[in-house]
Amino acid sequence: MAKWNPFRRNKPEDxxxxxxxxxxxxxxxxxxxxxxxxxPVAPSESSTAPAQxxxxxxxxxxxxxxxxxxxxxxxxxxxxEQKTGFFSKFKTALKKTxxxxxTDLRDIVKEGRLVDDAFLEEIFALMIRTDMGVASAxxxxxxxxxxxxxxxxxxxxxxxxAKETVRExxxxxxxxxxxxxxxxxxxxxxxxxxxxxxxxxxxxxxRYKEMGKSVVLGAGDTFRAAAVEQLTVxxxxxxxxxxxxxxGSDPASVAWQATEAAYNNDHDICIIDTAGxxxxxxxxxxxxxxxxxxxxxxxNKVSEGSTAPHEVLLVLDATAGxxxxxxxxxxxxxxxxxxxxxxxxxxxxxxxxxxxxxxxFGLPVKFIGLGETPDAFAKFDVDTFVxxxxxxx
Numbered sequence: 001m002a003k004w005n006p007f008r009r010n011k012p013e014d015x016x017x018x019x020x021x022x023x024x025x026x027x028x029x030x031x032x033x034x035x036x037x038x039x040p041v042a043p044s045e046s047s048t049a050p051a052q053x054x055x056x057x058x059x060x061x062x063x064x065x066x067x068x069x070x071x072x073x074x075x076x077x078x079x080x081e082q083k084t085g086f087f088s089k090f091k092t093a094l095k096k097t098x099x100x101x102x103t104d105l106r107d108i109v110k111e112g113r114l115v116d117d118a119f120l121e122e123i124f125a126l127m128i129r130t131d132m133g134v135a136s137a138x139x140x141x142x143x144x145x146x147x148x149x150x151x152x153x154x155x156x157x158x159x160x161x162a163k164e165t166v167r168e169x170x171x172x173x174x175x176x177x178x179x180x181x182x183x184x185x186x187x188x189x190x191x192x193x194x195x196x197x198x199x200x201x202x203x204x205x206x207r208y209k210e211m212g213k214s215v216v217l218g219a220g221d222t223f224r225a226a227a228v229e230q231l232t233v234x235x236x237x238x239x240x241x242x243x244x245x246x247x248g249s250d251p252a253s254v255a256w257q258a259t260e261a262a263y264n265n266d267h268d269i270c271i272i273d274t275a276g277x278x279x280x281x282x283x284x285x286x287x288x289x290x291x292x293x294x295x296x297x298x299x300n301k302v303s304e305g306s307t308a309p310h311e312v313l314l315v316l317d318a319t320a321g322x323x324x325x326x327x328x329x330x331x332x333x334x335x336x337x338x339x340x341x342x343x344x345x346x347x348x349x350x351x352x353x354x355x356x357x358x359x360x361f362g363l364p365v366k367f368i369g370l371g372e373t374p375d376a377f378a379k380f381d382v383d384t385f386v387x388x389x390x391x392x393x
Contacts, residue, residue: 090388093370097130097351098391104129109155115148123158131321133356140165159390166386170358175366175380178310178338184216184262186270186295186308188255190288190335191315192327193276196343198227200315200369201271202234203377208269209238216241216265218258218272220251220291231273241265251275251287252294259298259308272309279330288335312337313366318345321353328357339366342380346370351389 091098104126113119120141127137143165148157179185187204191197205215217235221227225247235242243258245251255272262270274291277284292309299308314337316324331337342354342365354365368385370376 089370089376090384091391093346093368093376094351094388098389100130101126101390102392105158106155109153109158112152115145115151115153120145120149127352130352131356132352133322133325133360136166136169136352136355136359139169139359156392159392163386163390166355166389167382169355170365170382170385175339175364175382177366177379180306180308180310183303183306184267184270185310186259186262186272186299187311187313188272188274188292188295188309188335189313189315189341190274190331190337191276192278192317195276195315195317195320195327196341196369197273197276197315198230198234200341200343200367200377201231201273202238203369203374204271204367205234205238205240206374207377209240213268214266215269215271216243216258216261216267218242218254218270219244220254220258220273221275222247222249222251222254223275227273227275241267252291255291255295256298259295260302263299263302263306279327279334285330285334288331292335311339311366313339313341314363315341315343316353316357318342318351318353324353325356325360328361328363332361332363337363339364341365341367341369343369346376354385 105123108119108122108126123144124137124141127140128134132140140162144153144158144161147161177185177187189197189201201217205217208215215238217231217240219228219231219242221231222245228244228247232242232244234240241261243254243261245254245257251274255274258270258272261267272291272295274288275284277288279285292312295308299306312335314328314331314335316327318324320327328337328340340354340357340363345351345368357363358365365380365385368378368380370378
């Protein structure tokens with residue numbers, strides 16, 4: 001019997017909602033509270049209790065008082081992904097970037113040129129075209145110059161040097177998820193509108209459910225009704241509890257409730273969505289810091305001594321190119337991001353953007369999206385990425 005796939009193409013009558021253009025938080029009709037009830041208000045950072053929220057699809061009632069049961073320690077993810085076939089998926093996803101690198105690198109060395117200043121500047125320009133950024137491109141160029149200046153080089157020499165440099169850059173941070181030592185692991189997800197947050201969250205849920213984990217979602221994008229609907233559809237399909245608020249309600253209240261539900265209902269993983277916003281919107285970026293602090297306060301209230309969130313994942317659209325660097329800077333400063341989910345890597349010739357993000361901000365890539373299917377989403381592996389990016393075949 002074929003395994004059920006929640007990411008399959010649906011029949012027309014069972015079609016999952018598509019992401020609609022997002023309304024900026026605080027704008028448009030979606031931000032108005034229902035006239036039938038009072039809009040929930042998030043707890044202040046000095047208060048001790050959140051506003052009441054109701055789980056949209058609860059797996060069991062959420063206790064009003066903290067339970068005394070000690071949380072079960074979270075088992076770590078497997079140390080290595082199953083790499084069978086994954087290299088080919090990586091290579092296919094990076095095909096556009098690889099084609100640019102391979103073709104142009106071969107052109108640079110095909111006439112047996114000596115490595116001189118002009119040669120090195122061509123290397124630099126090529127790396128810039130794949131969005132590796134000035135700092136990363138400069139280091140790749142300089143390392144090649146140190147090794148091969150005034151010498152004739154082969155294609156394999158350039159590739160070998162570039163691989164070594166990129167590995168050095170990208171191994172600065174750990175790609176492993178920072179699981180809680182005990183109790184639930186709380187993951188906050190942030191990013192701009194249209195980056196692929198909802199799809200990435202659904203794939204994370206699928207991933208952890210496949211590992212036998214219990215998951216609760218917090219639908220913190222309360223400014224866009226469609227966002228809550230989309231996340232609820234995925235929660236139902238993937239058998240995950242979801243905490244929602246009314247349209248226009250305070251997202252910090254939803255985050256608080258989801259955190260409490262994770263502890264009180266003995267969930268392994270809690271993933272909290274947030275509304276998309278531009279990194280230039282300072283007031284909305286400040287809101288992310290407030291949500292982060294209230295998640296921590298909720299965790300400590302339910303389980304004294306606990307801290308959260310354990311991960312703050314920034315979803316970046318790989319096709320955004322250098323704008324992704326601006327996003328990484330703004331979100332990491334506002335929300336204390338711990339890692340990157342690089343989505344839509346299969347649709348761009350700018351796959352090198354992951355490199356400067358690691359170098360300039362110390363943010364490791366934790367997960368990558370290589371396509372629409374659930375198995376096209378995986379834990380990031382530096383060696384596989386580098387080998388695929390600079391494939392010599």
